[in-house]
Amino acid sequence: MESSLADQLLNADINAGVAKRIIPCLDVKDGRTVKGINFVDLRDAGDPVELAWQYSAQGADELVFLDITATHEKRKTTVEMVKAVARNVNIPFTIGGGIHEVADAEILLHSGADKISINSAAVKNPALINTLANAFGIQFVVVAVDTKHIDGKNYVHLNGGRIKTDILTEEWIKEAESRGAGEILLTSMDHDGTKNGFDCTLLKKINQSLTIPLIASGGAGSKQHFTDVFLEANVDAALAASVFHYGEILIPDLKDSLRASGIKIR
Amino acid sequence: MIGIINYGAGNIFSLTAALDRIGIEYAMINEEGDMENYSHIIIPGVGHAGAAMQKLKATGLTSSIKKLEKPVLGICVGMQLLTRHSEEGDAHLLNVMDIETLHFANRVNLKVPHMGWNKVSPMQNSKLFQNIEKDAYFYFVHSYFIEYNPTFTLAYTDYGIKYSSAIQYNNFYGVQFHPEKSGKAGEQLLKNFCTI
Numbered sequence: 001m002e003s004s005l006a007d008q009l010l011n012a013d014i015n016a017g018v019a020k021r022i023i024p025c026l027d028v029k030d031g032r033t034v035k036g037i038n039f040v041d042l043r044d045a046g047d048p049v050e051l052a053w054q055y056s057a058q059g060a061d062e063l064v065f066l067d068i069t070a071t072h073e074k075r076k077t078t079v080e081m082v083k084a085v086a087r088n089v090n091i092p093f094t095i096g097g098g099i100h101e102v103a104d105a106e107i108l109l110h111s112g113a114d115k116i117s118i119n120s121a122a123v124k125n126p127a128l129i130n131t132l133a134n135a136f137g138i139q140f141v142v143v144a145v146d147t148k149h150i151d152g153k154n155y156v157h158l159n160g161g162r163i164k165t166d167i168l169t170e171e172w173i174k175e176a177e178s179r180g181a182g183e184i185l186l187t188s189m190d191h192d193g194t195k196n197g198f199d200c201t202l203l204k205k206i207n208q209s210l211t212i213p214l215i216a217s218g219g220a221g222s223k224q225h226f227t228d229v230f231l232e233a234n235v236d237a238a239l240a241a242s243v244f245h246y247g248e249i250l251i252p253d254l255k256d257s258l259r260a261s262g263i264k265i266r
Numbered sequence: 267m268i269g270i271i272n273y274g275a276g277n278i279f280s281l282t283a284a285l286d287r288i289g290i291e292y293a294m295i296n297e298e299g300d301m302e303n304y305s306h307i308i309i310p311g312v313g314h315a316g317a318a319m320q321k322l323k324a325t326g327l328t329s330s331i332k333k334l335e336k337p338v339l340g341i342c343v344g345m346q347l348l349t350r351h352s353e354e355g356d357a358h359l360l361n362v363m364d365i366e367t368l369h370f371a372n373r374v375n376l377k378v379p380h381m382g383w384n385k386v387s388p389m390q391n392s393k394l395f396q397n398i399e400k401d402a403y404f405y406f407v408h409s410y411f412i413e414y415n416p417t418f419t420l421a422y423t424d425y426g427i428k429y430s431s432a433i434q435y436n437n438f439y440g441v442q443f444h445p446e447k448s449g450k451a452g453e454q455l456l457k458n459f460c461t462i
Contacts, residue, residue: 017425018382019403056449061383087283092405092447112279114407114447137313139379139407182379213381236382266383266403 019266020230020258021061021237022251023215024244026051029068031077049084055244056091058251061266063089064117064185064239067097075104079111086112094142096185101128102135109136117142117185120158123165123172126179133180138212143181145173147202148189154202161189170206177212184210185239187217195221195243203233215239223249223257230263268292268460269304273325275343276312284446288453290460298330305336306460311343315367315410316355318343332360337462338438342408345433345440354410363418363435367410374426379409386431386443388421393462394432394439394455395421402451404431404443412442 027034032046052063065085067078075098082095096117099105105116122129122143132141146157147169154169173184186206188199198219207214213236216229220240229238243249258265268285270278272294285292292308295301309331311318322328331338340348347359352367359367370378383403388395406423412430414422420439423431433440439459445452 017376018380018384018406021382083279086280087286090284090287090447090449090453092407092444109277110279112277112283114280139312139381139409183381211377212379213377236377 017264018236019061019264020235021215022059022226022254022258022265023062023064023237023239024055024060024251025064025066025217025239025241026245027066027068027241028078028081030074031069031081034068048081049088052085052089052093055251056089059255059266060091060251062091062237063093065093065095066117067095069098079107082108082111082113096142096144100125102131105132105136105140109140115140115142115183117144119144119146122176123156123158123167126175129176129179129181133182138180138182141181142183142185142215143173143176144185144187145169145176146187146189149202157189161187161192169202170209173206174209177210181212183213183215183236185215185217188219191219192217194219197221197225198229198233198238200229200232203229203235207233207235213237220249223254226254227258227261227263230258231261267304268306268308269295269300271295271307271309271322271325271327271331271344273318273321273327275318275321276310278310280444281308281310281341281446284453284456288457290456295327296325298327301327301330301334306462307331307334307336307338308459309338309340309344309347311341311345311347312407313343314354315343315346315352315359316357319347319352319357319359322347322360328360332362335437337459339459340438340440341446342442342444345442346410346412348433348435348438348440349412352410362438363415363433365415365418365430365433366413368413369410370425370427371409376426379407380411380425381407383448384423384425384431384443386421386423388432389419392420392432392434394434394441394458396454396458396461398451398454398458404441404445404448404451404455406431406443408442412440 092114094115215237217239420434421432
């Protein structure tokens with residue numbers, strides 16, 4: 001039997017192709033980072049630009065900003081923040097949160113964002129993925145999915161994992177890919193915050209079904225967890241927040257350790 | 267001073283931000299008469315090669331670009347415009363270099379788009395890659411690639427297939443990666459271009 005492209009991808013040499021990416025994720029509100037950050041002496045721990053610069057200097061491959069700004073009026077501060085990051089940082093970054101229509105995405109593109117990430121808005125209006133991909137190219141569109149394991153099945157959750165849907169995660173991700181997602185950011189709500197490691201079983205299964213890149217999120221607690229998710233699930237990137245922000249894992253150390261495990265790292 | 271061909275093909279905020287960071291002056295080229303004001307020319311571009319070519323044609327700048335004798339750097343789709351033809355939209359392009367732009371799909375068993383950091387290996391000593399570590403990583407985002415060619419390939423990258431990540435013919439240069447998003451190596455490459 002002829003093996004599928006996905007099988008070939010999984011069985012391919014882990015060092016073929018691009019380097020595996022390490023992605024710190026920053027929550028921002030009204031143009032300021034909201035989680036405590038203390039991995040390095042900062043003049044202003046709430047300044048996303050300074051943090052982004054620090055992370056890029058440490059060797060982060062990419063950054064994700066999740067904007068939790070509540071009101072539409074305050075979105076202007078987000079746009080200003082995106083511009084400031086683009087002016088000062090020389091690595092790619094994604095911005096997610098508050099993107100419901102083409103105009104929201106367009107202003108971020110023209111402010112220097114490399115990609116936008118959509119989550120609940122895409123579940124509520126799947127055609128948004130097609131619209132954004134047609135307008136800006138699939139490389140601009142990351143679909144973020146929050147998933148929880150319930151009674152042997154994986155269900156998509158909304159609003160940061162608080163609202164369950166009846167949509168099966170595997171099916172939604174395939175639909176997102178076919179509609180024009182350029183990348184999937186999958187967060188396991190069961191693993192998120194536990195620091196017990198990524199959900200390698202689910203990530204491996206999803207990755208086998210995809211021909212676009214997959215970013216693993218949720219559960220990072222040690223350097224070994226990153227090695228595991230790259231070797232076991234062969235995901236393209238791994239994202240984490242607190243372990244980086246609190247200095248529990250330093251990116252240069254992490255990259256050394258991944259290289260020592262034979263993983264292709266920039 | 268750098269002139270950036272302003273033809274509406276995608277966002278150039280990141281490019282101008284990178285030039286600002288490294289202290290290189292630039293301005294936009296909107297019509298043929300603007301060309302003479304600049305020592306170096308950049309053709310940016312993201313998105314669809316066929317659509318980009320239509321937009322470039324609409325500016326009326328194509329023939330004057332082909333006649334340029336000063337250094338020209340095409341970035342990403344801006345590089346692909348320098349080739350003869352792209353499979354993306356079956357588009358006939360500037361044909362500064364007689365090579366093809368092809369789709370990764372069905373040619374490699376890897377994910378498409380080619381997105382992320384990959385090694386760039388210069389084939390020869392070139393000013394464009396001066397003071398950049400050999401096999402340095404640059405940031406790529408693309409689904410179409412320029413075939414490897416012994417005449418035009420200035421640097422190659424391996425993504426299941428060895429292809430042209432940088433090309434050159436006389437004063438025309440092109441890079442498939444995004445120097446404006448490629449850390450220090452990318453900034454050095456932009457500086458280098460300005461010294462050619």
